[in-house]
Amino acid sequence: MKPVRVIILAVAVVSAGLAGFLALKLTGGSTPISSAEPVIEREPTVNVLVASKSLPVGSRLDPDAIHWMSWPKDGVVEGLITEELRPTAVTDLQGVVVRLPIFNGEPVRAEKIAESSSRIMSALLPAGKRAVATEITVATGAGGFILPNDRVDVIMVRKTPEGSFLTETVLSNVRVLAIDQQIEEKEDGSKSVVGTTATLELTPDQTKVMTVAQQMAERLSLALRSVADAQEPDTASADYLLSGDGRPAIQIIKSGSIVRSEEGSSTMEAQ
Structure with missing residues (x-):
């Protein structure tokens, strides 16, 4: 082999x-570039009192019914109960009755609850309305399925002097304010809740x-x-059961029928 070729081959090797050494040196000594993580700013929050379960009308608040929940500060509107303004609200509201x-998960608003007291029913009543109670049983109360805030018709069955029976709708579409409930124990030992008195919202x-x-x-x-x-x-009702002119009157009822209406009298005659 010619010397020139040997020299060229040696230079190539x-x-x-040298190129491989330089490449290895550069790769091994390089520092990886880390990507910058974006900075996310959290929106300010406050604790708002919310319901831990669905609360029907007439139920009472207890420790299992309400709790504090983080809420966006910009989303707090007037009427919500916050821990910042009422830190002892969970304790203070024990026994309070639900009006609506x-x-x-819904925030507990002040207008949806009423203070627990002997005048709680007056808090449930709209202006100009009256609360009237009537006795009910499973048979006369739609099988026990009537609940507070439901709408009902009041149907009267009465006996005529001739011995026949009349069925009349005396009130229509009136709201049920409350159902007084009691525990009834059956023969097999099981218990059920039945209503004995319904309180209606009337004019x-x-x-x-x-x-x-x-x-x-x-x-x-x-x-x-x-x-x-x-x-x-x-507001519909069987007004014919009353006197026509609206003046104070006494209804004389005999054998289930109105037999005479006396106006302007202050005593009642029972027959």
Whole structure:
């Protein structure tokens, strides 16, 4: 082999080795570039009192019913109960009665609850309305399915002097304010909750009609209305059970029928 070729080959081998060494040196000594993580700023929050479960009308608040939940500060509106303003609200509101339905996770607003006291029913009543109670059973209370805030018709069954029976709707689409419930134990040892008294929301005139109907009726029943009927008028009543001119009157009831109406009298004659 010619000396020139040997020299060229040696130079090539040395150059290749030198290039490989430099490449290895550069790769091994390089520092990896780390990507910068974006900085996320959290929105300020406050603790808001919310319901731990769905609370129907008439239920009472207890430690299992409410709790504090983190809430965006910009989303807090007037009426919400915050820990910043009322730090002892969970304790202070024990026993408070729910005036309007509150759903699980919904903030507890001041206007949806009423202080627990002997005047709680007055807090549930709208202006101008009256609360009137009537006795019910499973048979006369739609099988026990009537609940507070439902709408019902009041149906009266009365006996005529001839011995026949009349069925009349004396009140229509009235709201149920409350159901007084008691525990009933069955023969097999199981227990069920049944209502014994229904409290209805009535106008003053409906209150008079209801009072007369309770005296005349062989039986009063509550017929449960559809929730779709809630917007229908609720002031209709059997006004013919009262005197026509609205003046104070005494209804003389005999054998389930009105036999005479005496106006302007201050005493009642019982027959």
